[in-house]
Amino acid sequence: MQYLENMLQTVKDSNPHEQEFHQAVEEVLTSLTPILKENDVYQHNAIVERLVEPERQIMFRVPWLDDKGNVQVNRGFRIEFSSSLGPYKGGLRFHPSVNLSVVKFLGFEQVLKNALTGLPLGGAKGGADFDPKGKSDHEIMRFCHSFMTELYRHIGAQTDVPAGDIGVGEREIGYLFGQYKRITNQYNGVLTGKPTLLGGSSLRVEATGYGIAYFLSAMLDAKNDSLKGKRCLVSGAGNVALYLMEKLSQFDAIILTCSDSKGTLYCEDGLDVELIKHLKKEQGAALRDYLNEHPQAEYIPVSQYPKDGHQVWHFNGDIALPCATQNEITKKDAQALVDNGCKIVCEGANMPTTAEAHAIFQKHDVYLGPSKAANAGGVATSQFEMAQNASLQTWRPQQVDEKLQQVMKNIFDRVSATAKRYSSEDDLSLGANIAGFERVAQAMLKQGVV
Structure with a gap:
């Protein structure tokens, strides 16, 4: 479809050298031809143009002291891609490979992944080119506190709720949460993946x-x-x-x-x-x-x-x-x-x-289960953690597991049904892309040009 080919070229021209982001966008756009041919309202309202452009891109310096008293500097990111379906939601990755392209591809995927869960979640991703490996606990704590000192102004329980990813586990989330609480004087569900003692969910x-x-x-x-x-x-x-x-x-x-x-x-x-x-x-x-x-x-x-x-x-x-x-x-x-x-x-x-x-x-x-559908259990359980924090409740592990099983079954059913509608029920990649796109696109249409 010429329109989608033009859109992909525009993305490449507007975001040069971001190969991972180009790959993620191309994989999705090549799946959308059937739904765009079926309904021209998406093209007329520039849904694709808006979908591939993040609502907000944040890059910032993260200075911190190592154990020898030397100043180290890393680069931090938070790409708030889409809030059409709910507050921005997506993990933070601390790894030397983190750059703008990686964070944008992850954020773009997160938008569609979160849409597939059926839960009220937007999509975002963030992180830093910091490597926790080989660092002491004190160095990791100082880095996390410095990272949150900038990030805190952009997030909130109803705005943007980060979680963990590669290099960011309960330890890092705990340090990030502590600094957020210290700066804002608020104890709320602004982060997920927290230790259970701090309001984290069972089975997260x-x-x-x-x-x-x-x-x-x-x-x-x-x-x-x-x-x-x-x-x-x-x-x-x-x-x-x-x-x-x-x-x-x-x-x-x-x-x-x-x-x-x-x-x-x-x-x-x-x-x-x-x-x-x-x-x-x-x-x-x-x-x-x-x-x-x-x-x-x-x-x-x-x-x-x-x-x-x-x-x-x-x-x-x-x-x-x-x-x-x-x-x-x-x-x-x-x-x-x-x-x-x-x-x-x-x-x-x-x-x-x-x-x-x-x-x-x-x-x-080959029968392929795409990542944006298959690995959505993490963000689904993060939403469970948000719900528990908001209601000041703690769910038993069995409750969380039952809800998780149902969400994953619903995702498969939604993806498979969409694939069957437009191609073959075995083409789960196409089904995931169209089903995720359709839910986000409908929300965007109802909110007008924003």
């Missing part, structure tokens, strides 16, 4: 991983199949991957792999998920240490990975679950998965599959 840490498993289960249910006995390839070893593996094990799936920044762990007979959780969560150990108790497993260091690929995706498995970072499944990886008989991919990380890899999956009819 587990929610993204559990939600992916629930979404994947719904995908299989639609095919009259189940997770029992399925051999799963998982990347990553953070909260998302760990709790996904935990829930997959409860569904009697077999976990063959996981990975960290140094290498990949593989066991043909299945990994001991509880041991991996113990190593990573309680001991802060490396995956390689797993071999001390299970010498029959293999550990493949990054130096031995295939060129232009990730070792995880070069083993035989039924289901691939990328949970590490963006663009981790390359064209070469996708072809290896197809050649090894993998028929299902469910994305746990945000945009973990390159455009070339997506094309290979489509060509070979």
Whole structure:
């Protein structure tokens, strides 16, 4: 569709060198042709033009003192992309790779992801090019306090509610919350992912991983199949991957792999998920240490990975679950998965599959669960935390889990039904993009030109 091609070129011209943002926008825009042809009101009201332009982009300096008394400076970001459906909502990422392009792609994805939940949430994302690894607790605290000293003026319980992401866990959220409370003299739900002692929700840490498993289960249910006995390839070893593996094990799936920044762990007979959780969560150990108790497993260091690929995706498995970072499944990886008989991919990380890899999956009819649908359990549970904070209540873990399961089932049903309406019920990527767009677009129309 020429209109969408022109829009994509405009985005590239207006946001030069922002490759991740270009990729995210292109992936969505190429899906919207059917709905724009069906209803020209979106084009006439410049919905796409407004959707790809953030409502507000905030960049700021974050100065802080290291333990040696030296002044360090990082760059902070908050991209408030859309408030059409509710207050801005999305995580903060602390990682050296954070830049404007990464934050904008994450914020754009977050708008549609939050829309798919059916909950009253807008979309945003933020973070800093700060690396918590190798820093002391005092250094992390000082950085978080400095970061919040600028960010506080842009957020609020009914305005913008950040959460955690890569490099931002309960410790960092606690420090950020403490500084917000100190500056504003308000104890409210301005951040989610807080420690439970500070008003955090039960299962918030587990929610993204559990939600992916629930979404994947719904995908299989639609095919009259189940997770029992399925051999799963998982990347990553953070909260998302760990709790996904935990829930997959409860569904009697077999976990063959996981990975960290140094290498990949593989066991043909299945990994001991509880041991991996113990190593990573309680001991802060490396995956390689797993071999001390299970010498029959293999550990493949990054130096031995295939060129232009990730070792995880070069083993035989039924289901691939990328949970590490963006663009981790390359064209070469996708072809290896197809050649090894993998028929299902469910994305746990945000945009973990390159455009070339997506094309290979489509060509070979791989059943793909897109990240903006599959990993929405985290933000859904963040909204549960907001609701608990606003009502001064605490929900039991079972309540949260039941609500999470229902939200993920609703997301799958919404995405699948939309896909069937416009293409094929198996084209969940198209279904997610159109369903998310439609909900945001309708809200924008009702609010006028804002």
